[in-house]
Amino acid sequence: MLELWVQKAMSDGLHVSGEILRQKWTWFADMKCIPKDERLELSDGWLAALKKRCGLRSLKRHGEAGSADPNEIEHERQRLRDLIAKHKYQLNDIFNMDETGHFWGMPPDRGLMDKQMSGVKADKKRLTYAFTANASGTEKFPPFIIGKAKQPRAFQKKTGADLGFYYRNNAKAWMTTVLYQEWIRDWDAQLRLSGRKVLLLQDNFSAHNPPDDLTNIRVENFSPNLTAHVQPLDAGIIRCFKAHYRSRFMNRAIDRYDSGVTPADIYSINILESMRMADAAWKEVDTTTIRNCWRKSGILPDTLINSAPTTAPAPSLPISSLVNNDPADAAIFAAEREVLTSLSHLEAIGVLQPHNRMDLAEILNPQNENLIYDDGTDQDIFDAVLARREAEEDIEGNGGDDSDDVEARPSRREALLAASTLRTFVSDIDEPFARKLEAILSSFGRQTRLDEFKSLKPSAIPDYFSSRSS
Numbered sequence: 001m002l003e004l005w006v007q008k009a010m011s012d013g014l015h016v017s018g019e020i021l022r023q024k025w026t027w028f029a030d031m032k033c034i035p036k037d038e039r040l041e042l043s044d045g046w047l048a049a050l051k052k053r054c055g056l057r058s059l060k061r062h063g064e065a066g067s068a069d070p071n072e073i074e075h076e077r078q079r080l081r082d083l084i085a086k087h088k089y090q091l092n093d094i095f096n097m098d099e100t101g102h103f104w105g106m107p108p109d110r111g112l113m114d115k116q117m118s119g120v121k122a123d124k125k126r127l128t129y130a131f132t133a134n135a136s137g138t139e140k141f142p143p144f145i146i147g148k149a150k151q152p153r154a155f156q157k158k159t160g161a162d163l164g165f166y167y168r169n170n171a172k173a174w175m176t177t178v179l180y181q182e183w184i185r186d187w188d189a190q191l192r193l194s195g196r197k198v199l200l201l202q203d204n205f206s207a208h209n210p211p212d213d214l215t216n217i218r219v220e221n222f223s224p225n226l227t228a229h230v231q232p233l234d235a236g237i238i239r240c241f242k243a244h245y246r247s248r249f250m251n252r253a254i255d256r257y258d259s260g261v262t263p264a265d266i267y268s269i270n271i272l273e274s275m276r277m278a279d280a281a282w283k284e285v286d287t288t289t290i291r292n293c294w295r296k297s298g299i300l301p302d303t304l305i306n307s308a309p310t311t312a313p314a315p316s317l318p319i320s321s322l323v324n325n326d327p328a329d330a331a332i333f334a335a336e337r338e339v340l341t342s343l344s345h346l347e348a349i350g351v352l353q354p355h356n357r358m359d360l361a362e363i364l365n366p367q368n369e370n371l372i373y374d375d376g377t378d379q380d381i382f383d384a385v386l387a388r389r390e391a392e393e394d395i396e397g398n399g400g401d402d403s404d405d406v407e408a409r410p411s412r413r414e415a416l417l418a419a420s421t422l423r424t425f426v427s428d429i430d431e432p433f434a435r436k437l438e439a440i441l442s443s444f445g446r447q448t449r450l451d452e453f454k455s456l457k458p459s460a461i462p463d464y465f466s467s468r469s470s
Helices: 002-011 019-031 044-054 070-086 109-118 177-194 237-258 269-286 288-297 302-307 319-323 327-348 360-364 377-392 411-426 433-454 461-469
Strands: 093-103 126-134 144-147 168-169 198-202 217-221
Touching: 019 461, 070 198, 093 237, 126 237, 126 269, 177 217, 237 269, 237 288, 237 327, 237 360, 288 327, 327 360, 411 433
Parallel strands: 093 198, 144 168, 198 217
Antiparallel strands: 093 126, 126 144
C-alpha cells in the first residue's frame, strides 16, 4: 500500500522525506484500524529498507510528449550517439524499454465506449504493458504485463507463468520500482551467464530506478521531456502493436456477429483471450519495423546504421502503403489501414453507427490509456489495496480474484466436434490456408486424445472385485 503511494508521489515530483513516509504509514495504519501495540516501530532500519525497495533516489518526473526545442532534441540525439560510439555497443546489444496502458476490451463505438468507460469499470479493463526490443530488431522480449488481479478467473486457477506470460499484479496495475527491479535483475542474471553486456535506454519515469548491483546492464535515461522525440518505441513500435491488436479485436467482433452473437455482446472478451491476442499482435511487429523505428529516432551512430545488414525479409505490405516515403512508417501505415478496413466492415454490417464511429487517433490513443498513474487520492489507493486483498482471500471459492464472468470451458468432446466441423468446412476449399488448417486440426485431435489418455487413472485389481460385489 505504502509502495504504491510512494510511486505516485515520486511521479508527481513530490519530495518524499523519512518523516513523510512515517506519517503516511501511520495514516494507512489508522485507516486499517491496526492496534497501537501491533504496529511497526518505523525505525531507521525500516526506513532504509523501504527507501531501497522503492528506489527513493531519483525524484525526476516521467518525460511527457509535447513541443520541444529542436536544438535540444538534436543535442539529446548527439549525446546518445556519442555514448553508444564511446562504449562501442553493437546494434544487437542496444535496447529500449517502455510502458504503455492498454484498454484491452475497448469497443470502437463511442456510444458503447462512454457506457463502458464511465466510473470504475474502465479501470478494470486496463493493463500495463512494458515492451523491450533491441536496435537490430533481432530481439524483442515477451511483454511485461501488469494487471490488478493476482489470478483472474479466465486463468482457470493457473498463474501467468503457467500460461506463458510474464504477468505481475498490484492494486492499481502500475509499474513500480519493486516490479521493475525484479524484472531487470532477472535479465541481468541471464546476461551474466552468457557473458554479455548491453545498454538499456529508458525514460526517466520514477519507477525506472535500477538497483546498484547490476553487472551486465548499463542503464541510461533519456533527458526529461525529450523522450517522445528520441525513443524508438515511441517512433512507431508501440503504435504498430496497438494497430495490430485493434484490428484483431474488431475482426473477432465481426466473426462473433456473423456467428449470431448480439451486437451488444460482440466486443465481450476475457482477459486471457485478450492477452493471447496482444501476444499475437506483438509478434506481428516485425524486425524491419523495429529496425526502421530505431533509425527514425536518430540516436544511432551512422557507423552502426551503415553496417546494419540489409538482408532481413521485408514485411508483406499493401501496394498503397508504398506511397509513404518513410520506411519506418510503411508497416505502421499498413497496420492502420487494417484498422480502418475493420471499422468500415463493422459499419457496413450495421453494428457500428457512423455518428458513433471512433476515428483512428481515438482508437490507437484513447484518452487516459497511457496515464502511468491516475490522479487518485490516498483514500483511493487505500480502498484499491483493501479491495484487492479481500478479493484474493477467496480466490479458491470464486475461481479467481476479479469480477469478470468467464464462459465455461468446452469439454474435450465439444472441442473435437468443433474441429471436425472445421475440417468438413475447409475440405472443398482449394487454398493453401485450408491445407494448413487441416494439418493443425489433425494435430489438435491427436494431442487432445493423448492428453485425455494421460489423464485416465489406472485401475487397481481390487477395483474390479469391489465393483462386482456391489
